[in-house]
Amino acid sequence: MSLSDTDTPPEIEARFRGRRGAFDLDVAFSFPARGMTALFGPSGCGKTTILRCMAGLERMEEGRLVVNGALWQDDKTFVPTHKRPIGYVFQEASLFAHLSVRENLLFGKRRTRATRAGLDLDEVVRLLGLTDLMGRSPLRLSGGERQRVAIGRAILATPEILLMDEPLAALDRFAKNEILPYLERLHEELAIPVLFVTHDLLEAERLADRMVLMDKGLVRANEPIDELLADPSLPLARMPEATAVLTGKVTDIDEVYGLSTLMVSGAEFLIPGNLGPVGSVRRLRVAASDVGLTRSRASGGSSILNGPVARITDVQPMGDFQMTVFLKIGPGGRGAPLLARITRKSWDTLGLEVGDLVHALIKSAALAKDV
Numbered sequence: 001m002s003l004s005d006t007d008t009p010p011e012i013e014a015r016f017r018g019r020r021g022a023f024d025l026d027v028a029f030s031f032p033a034r035g036m037t038a039l040f041g042p043s044g045c046g047k048t049t050i051l052r053c054m055a056g057l058e059r060m061e062e063g064r065l066v067v068n069g070a071l072w073q074d075d076k077t078f079v080p081t082h083k084r085p086i087g088y089v090f091q092e093a094s095l096f097a098h099l100s101v102r103e104n105l106l107f108g109k110r111r112t113r114a115t116r117a118g119l120d121l122d123e124v125v126r127l128l129g130l131t132d133l134m135g136r137s138p139l140r141l142s143g144g145e146r147q148r149v150a151i152g153r154a155i156l157a158t159p160e161i162l163l164m165d166e167p168l169a170a171l172d173r174f175a176k177n178e179i180l181p182y183l184e185r186l187h188e189e190l191a192i193p194v195l196f197v198t199h200d201l202l203e204a205e206r207l208a209d210r211m212v213l214m215d216k217g218l219v220r221a222n223e224p225i226d227e228l229l230a231d232p233s234l235p236l237a238r239m240p241e242a243t244a245v246l247t248g249k250v251t252d253i254d255e256v257y258g259l260s261t262l263m264v265s266g267a268e269f270l271i272p273g274n275l276g277p278v279g280s281v282r283r284l285r286v287a288a289s290d291v292g293l294t295r296s297r298a299s300g301g302s303s304i305l306n307g308p309v310a311r312i313t314d315v316q317p318m319g320d321f322q323m324t325v326f327l328k329i330g331p332g333g334r335g336a337p338l339l340a341r342i343t344r345k346s347w348d349t350l351g352l353e354v355g356d357l358v359h360a361l362i363k364s365a366a367l368a369k370d371v
């Protein structure tokens with residue numbers, strides 16, 4: 001029975017075990033063959049090694065890799081790199097200096113296999129904003145522009161999976177901010193699954209649907225990003241900059257007040273600015289430190305527009321004086337996860353307990369940051 005005969009959506013299944021010098025890698029994880037998955041963890045935890053194993057650039061003592069039902073590696077099989085339909089984007093774009101941007105992009109396209117329909121050149125050029133660069137030499141591009149071309153070239157080869165190894169790491173913050181919106185757009189429109197390595201949490205929060213969290217050669221967690229960031233058993237929610245991501249659909253634009261309504265699991269949010277056409281999917285990052293809690297919302301008594309009902313699912317001390325409160329939005333407490341950072345005094349004064357329903361007050365300015 002082929003995968004298409006079952007209800008199981010296509011996925012990528014990887015298992016690699018072996019030693020490099022003093023470093024032991026022992027990972028087994030799978031992720032859906034759609035959307036963006038971040039491979040996240042501290043320096044030296046094995047992220048690049050995993051990507052290289054997936055590309056067939058390295059072969060571990062034990063390995064198994066299945067991509068969309070096709071076996072690329074097991075005890076007996078090892079599909080060589082040049083036969084793997086992958087796109088690989090490195091930290092530094094390696095473009096052909098003697099070719100124009102257009103020729104570099106078409107070089108990717110020439111390798112296109114006929115089996116899988118992908119984006120055509122015009123779509124890639126539009127998505128990555130390359131129109132004005134097409135005739136230029138890569139030597140006359142900024143780092144961010146070069147990286148956009150490298151990503152475009154990789155996509156035009158219509159791979160089964162796009163592997164990106166810290167594609168933004170070589171860029172300064174300004175260039176990163178310039179390229180991130182293009183990647184967000186790609187995220188919306190690209191059918192090819194992307195596995196990208198990063199140790200920048202902000203990148204993962206903005207782009208990833210899922211995160212594989214690594215530590216010392218092991219996978220510590222592999223979950224949808226919204227759940228992972230707010231998982232009380234993992235370290236990310238305990239960091240000072242702990243942040244939740246909320247994904248929702250734009251349901252209304254109020255031109256008079258300049259507010260967009262975003263329908264998130266469990267509540268509607270009013271977001272300053274025009275978030276784009278009704279129906280589009282948008283993501284909000286909400287820092288725990290931008291969320292306060294109250295038991296009741298006195299009518300008309302607050303400038304805060306967003307105070308959805310949420311249930312407290314867990315609480316952890318953060319140092320001596322603060323608490324991290326874990327919430328699920330909605331009266332049933334089953335909606336999107338959210339985090340709040342409040343003082344221990346407020347926790348005690350309000351007499352809060354796990355299981356309580358509260359209002360999570362979110363500053364509008366905090367919601368307007370990325371959009």
Ligand SMILES: Nc1ncnc2c1ncn2[C@@H]1O[C@H](COP(=O)(O)OP(=O)(O)OP(=O)(O)O)[C@@H](O)[C@H]1O
Pocket residue numbers: 020021022023041042043044045046047048049050199
């Ligand atoms: N061929 C090798 N021989 C010896 N040690 C190796 C070899 N390849 C990788 N290592 C070691 O394996 C560990 C994991 O390396 P890897 O590059 O995968 O980490 P990483 O998580 O991608 O790190 P970074 O975020 O710094 O790029 C490191 O300690 C590295 O020194």
